[in-house]
Amino acid sequence: MDFTYDDEQEALREAVRGLVGKAYADFEQRRQTVKRDPGFDEALWGRLAEMGVLGLPFAEDDGGMGAGPIEVGIVAQELGRVLAPEPFLTSVVLAGGLVAAAGSAEQRAEVLGALSAGESVLAFAHAEPGSRWEASATAVSATQSEDSWTLTGVKEPVPHGARADLLVVSAALPDGGTGLFLVSPEGVARDGYPTHDGGRAARISFDATPATPLGVGGDATAHIESATAAAVIAAANEAVGAMQVALPTTTEYLTSRKQFGVPLNTFQSLSFRAADMYVSLELAQSVALWASMVLDADPASAQKAAARAGLQVSRAGRHIGQEAIQLHGGIGMTAEYSIGSYTSHLTALDHLLGDGNHHLAALSSAVGGYAEADPLP
Amino acid sequence: MQLELSPEDAAFRDEMRTFFTTEVPQAIRDAVASRQELSKDQIVESQRILNKHGLAVPHWPTEWGGQDWSPLRRHIWHEEMQRAGVPLPLAFNASMVGPVIAAFGSQEQKERFLPPTANLDIWWSQGFSEPDAGSDLASLRTTAVRDGDDYVVNGQKTWTTLGQHGDWIFCLVRTDPDAKKQRGISFLLIDMTSPGLTVRPIELIDGGVEVNEVWFEDVRVPAENLVGEENHGWDYAKFLLGNERVGVAPVGSTKRVLAQAKEWARATSYAGGSLLDDPMTASRIAELENELLALELTALRVVANSADGKPHPASSVLKLKGSELQQAVSELVVDLAGPASLASGAGDGSSLEQWQHRATPAYLNLRKASIYGGSNEIQRQIIAKTILGL
Ligand SMILES: Cc1cc2nc3c(=O)[nH]c(=O)nc-3n(C[C@H](O)[C@H](O)[C@H](O)COP(=O)(O)OP(=O)(O)OC[C@H]3O[C@@H](n4cnc5c(N)ncnc54)[C@H](O)[C@@H]3O)c2cc1C
DSSP, X not given: OOOOOOHHHHHHHHHHIIIIIHHTSSHHHHHHHHHSXXXXXXXXXXHHHHTTGGGTTSXXXXXXXXXXXXXXXXXXXXXXXXXXOSOIIIIIIIIIHHHHHHSOHHHIIIIIHHHHTTSOOEEEEOOOTTOOSOSOOOSSEEEEXXXXXXXXXXXXXXXXXXXXXXXXXEEEOTTSSEEEXXXXXXXXXXXXXXXXXXXXXXXXXXXXXXXXXXXXXXXOXXXXXXXHHHHHHHHHHHHHHHHHHHHHHHHHHHHHOEXXXXXXXXXXXXXXXXXXXXXXXXXXXXXXXXXXXXXXXXXXXXXXXXXXXXXXXXXXXXXXXXXXXXXXXXGGXXXXXXXXXXXXXXXXXXXXXXXXXXXHHHHHTTGGGOSOOOSOO | OOOSOOHHHHHXXXXXXXXXXXXXXXXXXXXXXXXXXXXXXXXXXXXXXXXXXXXXXXXXXXXXXOOOOOHHHHHHHXXXXXXXXXXXXXXXXXXXIHHHHHHHSOHHHHHHHHHHHHTTSSOEEEEOOBTTBSSSGGGOOXXXXXXXXXXXXXXXEOOOTTGGGOSEEEEEEEXXXXXXXGGGEEEEEEETTSTTEEEEEEOBTTSOOOEEEEEEEEEEEEGGGEESSTTOHHHHHHHHHHHHHHHTXXXXXXXXXXXXXHHHHHXXXXXXXXXXXXXHHHHHHHHHHHXXXXXXXXXHHHHTTOTTSSOOTTHHHHHHHHHHHHHHHHXXXXXXXXXXXXXXXXXXXXXXXXXXXXXXXXXXXXXXXXXXXXXXXXXXXXXXXXXXXX
């Protein structure tokens, strides 16, 4: 096992940091960007496409770069460090990942080609009122008549659902199971709104809306599970990036803020808390990187690794997010200063694809089946 | 030791329960129950109803509207109010400046300020904290210089909660720049419409605007608005902060949110049943309930021991644990909302529930509870020093 990145991977990190890290070096830039729709910087999205980042995980034949989860993790970390609002995770990793896994060759070339080129933003419409991160769909159902399919029902919240140029939609199939469909959002009722962390989500209502099955059609639950696992691992990397900045932001504040005539870091009760945050970060980072390697080497066991990373990062994100605000005092509560937005985004990442206890439930149900949790496959 | 309430206290509790659930408009109590931000009008209306019936400031001296209740009855009043979703009387008026004026103000100040303060005809703001004087409040730098019959005030206050509604602000100001820290501070009442006083909003991480900066540029304040003696303001502030600590342990409202959370969990389907059947969710709720019970019992026990009117030192336990539990319950609600917790900005057309929209903003907003009113680190320091002698 080797946790070091190779030269090419380091170069990727440098390139992404040079672009995204620079664009949002000033937190105010991020704040202004998320205030306006679509909630991210379209020009920056285009430059990410030019850099190859939007096609990173897809096969070269499909218009992508043929890179793997390690590279995806690097990009996610860099975006996380500056809370970049561009929808890499939900559009590229998750929605794109589903098309890559389930789409026909033709669909992959067309959809992933446009996504990679920055010409089309993709969204995965999956969560439903009343759903809790299940892989199945119930509130939206698919109906077939002759060769054509239509969808009816409501999806909410759909990340970036209002801006998306194309939707990947999960729906209950007439004979059971959950299918995946491509839907053009033209004419579909979409109500978009901001999320607490400056992101965007939407309510999307389908009413006998024409839909095209992804690939051969049929039950796609397994695809949803594996694409979600890959996205959980990418989200864990993004959260690690965010925590990597939240911690030094806090320690720098502790050394510069003076009360009672001395810098706050003079109080051991505070500096020890920062030390505990560091412990949480290191452990979370280890599991997130390990899960990326598992996904790379052995995609079949990635779901369990994703649950482990999701659990560890959820706990760390809460610990670090809550303490970061507390150690700042009042300034940590303000929208103008960065740290509260880190906590807000960590909370959003935690609840996007399954929170810590969701992952813990999955792991708990399986503990009887093995003796030890081993890092090596 | 006796478990039951006396028949008289039990009757008192029923009386409070009936009053709060029938006299305070349902719309206001619903807004509290759904964790919405209340409007100024709603807060004012509610307090005036309470005041009309002698229930806004029962802890004040009787000649100014107080009730001379036992500590237990005061506790029952406080808990039943929260249980019913009645907004608590505005703390700045009822728990902070009112008791200070009643204890240390001149007769003229009492007559002029106490009745409208109880009735919320005057909305008070608290002008203590400054950018460089937070936990170390005594390092405050806003100055008041005597000039004839006035003080001239210059400086900046910050984190002024609901200062946008404020009519008057009670401030700690430095009147003797040469005295050591605590000794040069005075307690001044300032009309917020005075020329030279500016209020600027601060946006918080939940998107709400509930705190402000207040700037003073040569603001002239009549010397008659000084409370008590010049340079003795720190004593009055300590008295006030002791009261604040007791007031900020919101056991009743946390219990109410937790009871609601159980209903929300029950209404959420999960694994073929409801989320309330999920062992992990249920055990988390049970543990929170147990801690809240322990806190409520401690509040009752501590309250019974603070006979001389001074807060029991263990009141720091109430602030510390009370804010932690308030935060833990708000975190639980985010997890109950699950993926819907992202939909904080959803409008009326949303298919998700209102409580799901509010879950994360409420969670983020309540991070403040362990910061204001003397941060939880400061509470630990008080426990360590004054109780444990460390
Ligand atoms: C939402 C909100 C509303 C508020 N409303 C009002 C209001 O209406 N009026 C008003 O006057 N003030 C108000 N405050 C201000 C509040 O009282 C201060 O934020 C608080 O006193 C902490 O000060 P600070 O923010 O400057 O943090 P700092 O004092 O800088 O503290 C930063 C961190 O260091 C810790 N710390 C500081 N000193 C020590 C020490 N000696 N040992 C260990 N730890 C320490 C703190 O606990 C905190 O974790 C409000 C604050 C908030 C967040």
